[in-house]
Amino acid sequence: MxxxxxxxxxxxxxxxxxxxxxxxxxxxxxxxxxxxxxxxxxxxxxxxxxxxxxxxxxxxxxxxxxxxxxxxxxxxxxxxxxxxxxxxxxxxxxxxCEENIEFWTACEDFRTLTSHKELASKANSIYEEFIKSEAPKEINLDFHTRNAIVQSLHEPTMTSFLEAQKKVYSLMENNSYPxxxxxxxxxxxxxxxxxxxx
Structure with missing residues (x-):
């Protein structure tokens, strides 16, 4: 072929x-x-x-x-x-479906940040690129997970994207990886x- x-x-x-x-x-x-x-x-x-x-x-x-x-x-x-x-x-x-690995990698990088300013900047960047509706590399998330991320953007922490990252990892592990x-x-x-x- x-x-x-x-x-x-x-x-x-x-x-x-x-x-x-x-x-x-x-x-x-x-x-x-x-x-x-x-x-x-x-x-x-x-x-x-x-x-x-x-x-x-x-x-x-x-x-x-x-x-x-x-x-x-x-x-x-x-x-x-x-x-x-x-x-x-x-x-x-x-x-x-490369947005999944790109999002997972962005989350890995995000969790290494320590300053509040860096966390806020990177959190917004990840949201704009992967989370918001019609984002250029929008990932498939349920409403609850997406909403929790939106709420956390005011005061992002290292775990702000953890649930979404786990869901994307599971998706890759069960579908793309095999x-x-x-x-x-x-x-x-x-x-x-x-x-x-x-």
Whole structure:
């Protein structure tokens, strides 16, 4: 079955959303092709060029076959690995539901903030992007959870989005994650990881 070029383009943008600028430096320089297969091969291959060394200098960041196998054990293990999360982002983009992982990540960042000013600013930003009606990346929440967030915006705390984050995590865990583990994308990752040289 041929891939839809539009969805392929959407998939290829996932690394921009999931990795930092520094991580992407080598990826942008080293890869001309825009399809997800090449991007994943880039993550997994060993290469000696300076740009790749910049990305790969810490070997623990390169997924091994064991890493990739562990991603199938739980969503938590997948999201705790930098490239596992990036691959999952690509998959969610292909399913047009990347707002879930983006919201979950924003909540993780939000919970690390300590100053009241930062909390208030980030809380409003998350609300505008993911929570309010017709938000650009609106997530699927029940009225009660959404309303509780709106009420907390006056005095946000580190737990303001906790219930919503749990619901989105559960949604990913029960729906998107099993499909990811059975996808062609994950199977390709397993095969590619086995060919990494020690």
């Amino acid at each position: 041929r891939e839809n070029p539009g969805s392929q383009s959407a998939q290829s943008m996932a690394f921009t959303d999931c990795l930092t600028t520094a991580d992407l430096f080598a990826e942008k320089k080293g890869i001309k092709s825009k399809n997800w297969r090449n991007r994943l091969r880039f993550l997994l291959k060993t290469h000696s060029s300076q740009s790749v060394l910049h990305l790969m200098k810490n070997r623990s960041y390169r997924p091994s076959a064991d890493d990739v196998n562990q991603w199938a054990q739980s969503l938590d293990k997948l999201l705790s690995h930098k490239y596992g999360k990036a691959a999952f982002c690509i998959f969610l983009k292909s399913e047009f 499909r990811f583990i059975h996808s062609a994308l994950y199977k390709e990752l397993c095969v590619a990881a086995k060919h990494i040289k020690s």
